[in-house]
Amino acid sequence: MARFESDVCIVGGGISAALLAWKLSERRPGTSILIVEAGDRAFDAEQRWADRKRMLDYGENPWPGDFIADQAGEGVISRSMVVGGSAMHWGGVTNRFSEEDTRLKSMFGLAVDWPITWTELERYYCEAERRLGVSGDPSPIAADVRSEPYPMKGMPLSWNLKQLQAWGEKSGIPFGGTPQAKNTEPYDGRGACKRCNTCEVCPTQARYAPDWTFKRLLASKAITLHDRTLVRKLVTASGGVAKVDVAHGVHRDRPNDPIEYRAKTFVVASGYAWSAHLLLLSASSRFPNGLANSSGLVGKYMNGHAFVQTQIEIDAEIYPGMNEQHSLISRQFFRADPAKPFVRHDLRVWESGVNRGPRLHDGAGTLLLGDAVMADWRTRTTRATARVRAYYDVHPDQSSELTLEATKKNGYGDALPTIVHRPDAASLARREATVEHIRGVFERMAKHDRGQMRPLNLGTYWDHPAGGCRMGSDPGSSVTDSYGRAHDVENLFVVGSPTLPTAGCTNGTLTFAALTLRSADHIAERLGRV
Amino acid sequence: MQRRTMLQTALAVVAWRPFGRVAAAQMPLGDAHLPSLVALAGAVLPQQIGVAGQRAAVDQFLRWVRDYRAGAERDHGYGVTALRVTPPSPAAKYAAELEDLDRRSGGAFATLALAERQRVVGEAIAAAGVKDLPGRPNGGHVATDVMSHYFNSPAANDLAYGRAIGRDACRELSGSDERPPVLPGTTVGA
Numbered sequence: 001m002a003r004f005e006s007d008v009c010i011v012g013g014g015i016s017a018a019l020l021a022w023k024l025s026e027r028r029p030g031t032s033i034l035i036v037e038a039g040d041r042a043f044d045a046e047q048r049w050a051d052r053k054r055m056l057d058y059g060e061n062p063w064p065g066d067f068i069a070d071q072a073g074e075g076v077i078s079r080s081m082v083v084g085g086s087a088m089h090w091g092g093v094t095n096r097f098s099e100e101d102t103r104l105k106s107m108f109g110l111a112v113d114w115p116i117t118w119t120e121l122e123r124y125y126c127e128a129e130r131r132l133g134v135s136g137d138p139s140p141i142a143a144d145v146r147s148e149p150y151p152m153k154g155m156p157l158s159w160n161l162k163q164l165q166a167w168g169e170k171s172g173i174p175f176g177g178t179p180q181a182k183n184t185e186p187y188d189g190r191g192a193c194k195r196c197n198t199c200e201v202c203p204t205q206a207r208y209a210p211d212w213t214f215k216r217l218l219a220s221k222a223i224t225l226h227d228r229t230l231v232r233k234l235v236t237a238s239g240g241v242a243k244v245d246v247a248h249g250v251h252r253d254r255p256n257d258p259i260e261y262r263a264k265t266f267v268v269a270s271g272y273a274w275s276a277h278l279l280l281l282s283a284s285s286r287f288p289n290g291l292a293n294s295s296g297l298v299g300k301y302m303n304g305h306a307f308v309q310t311q312i313e314i315d316a317e318i319y320p321g322m323n324e325q326h327s328l329i330s331r332q333f334f335r336a337d338p339a340k341p342f343v344r345h346d347l348r349v350w351e352s353g354v355n356r357g358p359r360l361h362d363g364a365g366t367l368l369l370g371d372a373v374m375a376d377w378r379t380r381t382t383r384a385t386a387r388v389r390a391y392y393d394v395h396p397d398q399s400s401e402l403t404l405e406a407t408k409k410n411g412y413g414d415a416l417p418t419i420v421h422r423p424d425a426a427s428l429a430r431r432e433a434t435v436e437h438i439r440g441v442f443e444r445m446a447k448h449d450r451g452q453m454r455p456l457n458l459g460t461y462w463d464h465p466a467g468g469c470r471m472g473s474d475p476g477s478s479v480t481d482s483y484g485r486a487h488d489v490e491n492l493f494v495v496g497s498p499t500l501p502t503a504g505c506t507n508g509t510l511t512f513a514a515l516t517l518r519s520a521d522h523i524a525e526r527l528g529r530v
Numbered sequence: 531m532q533r534r535t536m537l538q539t540a541l542a543v544v545a546w547r548p549f550g551r552v553a554a555a556q557m558p559l560g561d562a563h564l565p566s567l568v569a570l571a572g573a574v575l576p577q578q579i580g581v582a583g584q585r586a587a588v589d590q591f592l593r594w595v596r597d598y599r600a601g602a603e604r605d606h607g608y609g610v611t612a613l614r615v616t617p618p619s620p621a622a623k624y625a626a627e628l629e630d631l632d633r634r635s636g637g638a639f640a641t642l643a644l645a646e647r648q649r650v651v652g653e654a655i656a657a658a659g660v661k662d663l664p665g666r667p668n669g670g671h672v673a674t675d676v677m678s679h680y681f682n683s684p685a686a687n688d689l690a691y692g693r694a695i696g697r698d699a700c701r702e703l704s705g706s707d708e709r710p711p712v713l714p715g716t717t718v719g720a
Contacts, residue, residue: 054602055605056698057594057597057666058594058598058599058602058616058666059604059605059616059666060599060602060603060604060605060616061602061603061604061605061606062605064603065603067606067613069613072611072613073611074611075611076611077611078611079606079611079613080606155703156703156704156706156707157707158706158707159706159707159708159709159710162707184703192702192703193703194700194701194702194703195700195701195703195706196698196699196700197697197698197699198698203700204700317709319691319693319695319709319710320687320695320697321684321687321695321696321697321698322695322697322706322710323706324697357681357682357687358663358677358681358682358686358690359662359663360655360660360661360662360663360674360677361661361662367652367655367656369573369574369648369651369652369677370573370574370575370576370577370644370648371576371577371578373574373576373677373681374576374578374686374689374690377681377690378690381690381691
């Protein structure tokens with residue numbers, strides 16, 4: 001059996017692990033940091049051009065092999081299992097939440113308050129923006145106070161987005177471009193964005209991805225990275241204060257040769273699905289319901305946000321394909337009046353090619369070939385389509401959960417997870433009113449420029465999922481404290497998305513990153529004391 | 531385009547790499563199918579791009595077929611649990627469908643006038659049950675796949691709008707807030 005020892009063992013190699021290791025290596029130089037990731041390294045940046053071309057031409061996976069065939073769950077669980085995690089192919093959108101997200105209980109009597117103040121979170125938002133390299137422009141909403149400017153000026157609005165902004169603001173709603181972890185100028189060793197239109201596989205590395213950080217940390221020997229190695233169980237010492245003693249892993253190429261990882265501090269950074277999954281798999285005679293689970297809440301309160309979207313056809317001079325990944329956002333509806341029925345959502349607008357492309361039959365069903373295709377297409381280039389979407393705030397019920405499926409196991413015999421999202425009673429009760437509110441906003445926008453709105457598409461899943469190890473001050477109603485330290489286990493932390501009690505109403509990655517950097521400070525201070 | 535180039539493309543092999551394992555199969559589209567394929571392109575692609583443009587589109591389509599990888603991982607995207615792979619190469623089906631077009635024309639598809647070729651193609655598409663233009667070739671029918679390959683290209687998008695939009699092309703951020711320039715040689719959209 002192979003054995004490895006380190007000061008800090010990080011289980012999982014995604015964006016949270018990258019940021020945590022980066023900051024720990026700065027704050028505690030010389031600390032031995034070992035990262036164990038089940039997936040492969042995808043460090044060959046040159047190959048991305050070829051993989052991007054295969055994706056465009058054939059619809060192939062631009063991250064070949066970024067999964068483990070028998071390590072799959074049911075529900076909204078990304079298959080991405082690679083060094084860098086899901087953030088290897090994220091869109092780079094780095095919206096902040098708003099103060100309401102941290103004070104839902106005290107402001108609205110809903111869900112729970114987060115165990116940190118907005119002021120403190122905001123400080124870590126600034127740090128996350130610096131480390132990721134976020135470009136953005138000041139919000140037109142006065143309540144969106146920032147203590148520091150964005151590291152880079154915002155992505156210029158394309159011609160198309162400028163037209164859509166002019167249209168959207170006719171309804172009295174202010175819009176701006178989304179902040180993004182994409183360079184608008186050379187930054188931190190990476191070049192400026194070239195708006196290649198394929199952010200899911202950025203061939204220029206202008207969009208931040210964790211492989212950049214890992215490669216740098218490896219080059220400076222600040223970390224050790226064990227890829228292709230799945231941690232299957234965390235084991236505590238038999239008596240005394242509960243502490244993780246060892247992590248049992250297995251290299252995928254040597255399944256019959258178990259590996260032991262010993263460390264002073266263990267950090268689970270395995271994302272919203274696999275973090276709770278590992279804690280539940282780590283049940284023992286001392287912790288029969290899973291590790292860090294005296295509250296019974298590991299795998300509970302799985303969250304995300306619901307959404308409503310549609311397309312609105314308008315009179316506008318739009319040329320589909322200029323920068324389809326960049327969107328407008330209005331944060332006008334992030335704040336809710338406590339005296340009125342609760343509704344919170346973001347509001348996004350993208351250029352769209354829907355109904356603006358070539359087709360085989362015209363509206364009368366006549367077959368189109370050759371010049372007829374182009375002639376028909378051109379008749380539809382004189383109008384434009386705006387894709388509009390609102391992520392709205394829903395709060396999870398305790399029964400919104402990740403469970404282990406005893407009948408579904410991976411090749412090592414470990415039960416695999418199933419996630420079922422369930423809203424709490426208040427979210428369920430206001431759902432219809434929320435959808436009608438959003439419909440009203442869309443209709444308000446559609447009143448301008450001869451807008452014609454298509455039927456609403458009510459999302460059938462929760463996007464930007466998080467939760468499963470929610471943070472809180474009360475060990476009876478949460479899994480970790482505000483720093484991600486497990487209430488029950490002295491040297492065990494969970495960082496990033498699993499700790500979110502609620503998932504806000506816009507993209508969550510910047511918030512995961514900010515919370516992780518705050519955890520890093522705390523872990524660094526502990527390392528100084530240990 | 532040189533006929534030799536087309537033939538070289540047509541006779542190339544299709545690589546099959548399910549999850550990294552490589553297999554190869556001889557491309558079933560060969561020299562005998564070229565006249566029909568070129569004639570088909572003339573019937574389903576715009577005349578505006580000219581014979582040279584249509585030949586170039588055929589060459590690019592053949593290159594697409596040649597480089598197709600059956601069993602390759604498809605994009606599993608964000609939050610999608612299912613793994614999917616690309617289906618078998620459509621090359622053999624294309625060959626059979628080109629031969630069918632010829633049969634429907636009494637062996638003279640390539641020599642038919644444009645309107646007559648389009649009538650034959652229309653019948654074949656209807657018989658194949660293809661209702662919509664796919665986002666990329668999907669093996670529905672060689673005619674609609676040739677159309678899909680061209681009409682969904684950035685070049686066709688530019689032609690439709692008469693502007694050099696350059697979808698999916700990497701370029702500097704500067705100027706992105708301006709209208710795309712007028713496509714040289716066109717007046718559409720100007």
